[in-house]
Amino acid sequence: MTLRSPLGRAIGAGSAKEGVHHWWTQRLSAVALVFLSIWFVVSLLSLPAHDYPTVSAWMRQGWTAVLLIVFVLTAAWHSQLGVRVVVEDYVHDSGMKFLSLALVTFFHVAVAVAGVFAILKVALGGAV
Amino acid sequence: MADFRLPANSRIRKGVTHKAPSGARELRTFRIYRFDPSSGENPSVDTFELDVGECGPMVLDALIRIKDAVDSSLTFRRSCREGICGSCAMNIDGVNRLACTTSMHDLGKEIRIYPLPHMPVVKDLVPDLTHFYAQYASVKPWLVAQTPPPPDGERLQSKAEQEKIDRPAACILCACCSTACPSYWWNSDRYLGPAALLAAYRWIIDSRDEATGERLDALEDPFKLYRCHTIMNCTDVCPKDLNPAKAIAEIKKMLVERQS
Numbered sequence: 001m002t003l004r005s006p007l008g009r010a011i012g013a014g015s016a017k018e019g020v021h022h023w024w025t026q027r028l029s030a031v032a033l034v035f036l037s038i039w040f041v042v043s044l045l046s047l048p049a050h051d052y053p054t055v056s057a058w059m060r061q062g063w064t065a066v067l068l069i070v071f072v073l074t075a076a077w078h079s080q081l082g083v084r085v086v087v088e089d090y091v092h093d094s095g096m097k098f099l100s101l102a103l104v105t106f107f108h109v110a111v112a113v114a115g116v117f118a119i120l121k122v123a124l125g126g127a128v
Numbered sequence: 129m130a131d132f133r134l135p136a137n138s139r140i141r142k143g144v145t146h147k148a149p150s151g152a153r154e155l156r157t158f159r160i161y162r163f164d165p166s167s168g169e170n171p172s173v174d175t176f177e178l179d180v181g182e183c184g185p186m187v188l189d190a191l192i193r194i195k196d197a198v199d200s201s202l203t204f205r206r207s208c209r210e211g212i213c214g215s216c217a218m219n220i221d222g223v224n225r226l227a228c229t230t231s232m233h234d235l236g237k238e239i240r241i242y243p244l245p246h247m248p249v250v251k252d253l254v255p256d257l258t259h260f261y262a263q264y265a266s267v268k269p270w271l272v273a274q275t276p277p278p279p280d281g282e283r284l285q286s287k288a289e290q291e292k293i294d295r296p297a298a299c300i301l302c303a304c305c306s307t308a309c310p311s312y313w314w315n316s317d318r319y320l321g322p323a324a325l326l327a328a329y330r331w332i333i334d335s336r337d338e339a340t341g342e343r344l345d346a347l348e349d350p351f352k353l354y355r356c357h358t359i360m361n362c363t364d365v366c367p368k369d370l371n372p373a374k375a376i377a378e379i380k381k382m383l384v385e386r387q388s
Contacts, residue, residue: 006262012318015349020383023354085357088350089314 022081029078036071056122065123072115080108143172146198152179156232158190160202161242163249171249173240174199180232187239188216188227191253203252211367214302218253219245224304224365244307246316260303263320267328267346272339289335296330296375298368299323305362305372311355319355320347322362322372329375332382341386348383356380 002009043064047054058064083104091097134140143162148155156178163171176194183193188206195202205215209228216227219242221235232239247255277283306312306321320328325347332343347353353376362372 006258007265009317010259010262010266015346015352017345017348019348019350019354020380020387022350023380024384089311089355 022084026078026081029074029081032074033071033078036067036074039067040071056125059119059122060124065119068119068123069116072119073112076108076112076115080104083108137170139170141170141172143174145175146177148177148179152177152181154179154181155237156180156190157238158194159238159240160194160253162202162252164201164251185231185233186228187220187230187232187235187241190232190239191216191227191241203254205254212300214300217302217304217307217367218243224308226302226304226367229367244303246313247303247307255303255307257303259316260306260321260323261301263324264301264327267320267324267331268339268343269327269331271331271334271337272342273336274338283336285335292333292335293330295370296326296333299326299330299370300368302367304365304367308361308365309356310359310361311357315351315355318351320352322356322376325353325356325379326370326372326375329379332379344379344383344386347379353379353383 043058044050044055047058059068084101087097087100087104091100140161158176158178159173160176161171162174176198178190178194178198180190180193182197183189186209188209191202191204192206195204204218204227206228207213207215209216211226211229214226217224218227219225220227220230221240224244227241241253243249243253244255247257247260250256271283273283301323303323305326306316306323309322311319312321328343328347331337332340337343356373356376358373358377360373363370363374366372
C-alpha cells in the first residue's frame, strides 16, 4: 500500500546516467568473440595432432599465447556483462541482488585470472 | 525472484458455461477470463457459446453481443470500434490485439479472451493501466523548447522532418506492446516499456524539440531503457504496425553516438 503518486512511482530514483558503456562493451566483446572463436576452432582443427606435446608447442608460439589470453579475457568479460543482466532481470530482492552481482564478479575475475595463468604456465613453461 | 506462478489469489478456477439456444447457425465458443474483486473469489474462465451470425464480424461485436444478450456483467473497455482509441486492447487467442480490429474469420471455432498480460486486473477484461500511463507521462510527451514560437505562426518542420515522427506519433497507447514484453513483465516497476520509449523517441527526434539531451539523459539507465533485450514482441503485436523495437534501438544508437 502506497499513497505515492503514480508519476512519482514511475520516475522512481530517476536515471542512473549509466548503461551505455555496459551495452556497447557487450556488443563490442561479442563481435571480438566471433573472430576469436573462429580463430580458436580453426587453429585447433588444423593442428596435425591433438596430443599434449603438439598443443603445448602450438601454445608456446608468441601469437598463439597472446590471442589465447585475449580470448579468455574477452570471454570472461562478455560473460560477466551477460550474467549481470540476467541477475538484474530476475533477482528483485535488493540484498540478494547485490550479493549475487558481487559473487558473479568474483567468479568471473577468478576464471579470467586462472585462464591467463594456465596459458602462461604452458606457454612459458619450457619444453616438457 | 521473478514470479513464474500466479499468486494464490490469481489462480484460475473453472467457470460457468452459457450454452447457445438451439437453432444457432454459426456457433462459436468464447472462453473469457472473469474476475470480480467484490466477490472475493479467484478469477475463472467462463464459456460462452454464441451464434455469431447475429452480430458483426469482429471480436468486439461478439463481446458486445454477449454483454447485451447473455451476461450483462461482462466488463470490458471499448469506445471507437475502429482501432484509433486503443481501449479494447486484450489478449485474444494468446496475442495482444484490439478486439475491434480483430476479425473472427481469422480465428478458430474457439476463441480465448484474457485481459492484457501481467497487469493488475480491475474487473474481467479491464486492466489497471495507471502505472503504464504514469510511465508515459514520465517521458514528458510534449514539446520542450527555449526558442519562442514565431510570432506570426506555428513552429515549422520540413517534410522530411515530419516524416520522421509521422509513424512514431501514430501510437494510440493501447498497451499491447508493453504488456507483450517479458522484460516489462519482470521489471515494469523500473523498465519504461516499449510504448513509453516509443513516445520518448518520438520527441527525441522531433526537429522542433530542444530537450534532446535531457531526454537522452533521463533514459540512460540500466533499467529505464536497457532492460530492452530486443525480444521484439512489441513490434510483433502492435495493432498500428509501428516499430517500438526499432525506436528503442535508435535511442541506444544515439546514446553511443553522442559519446564519441
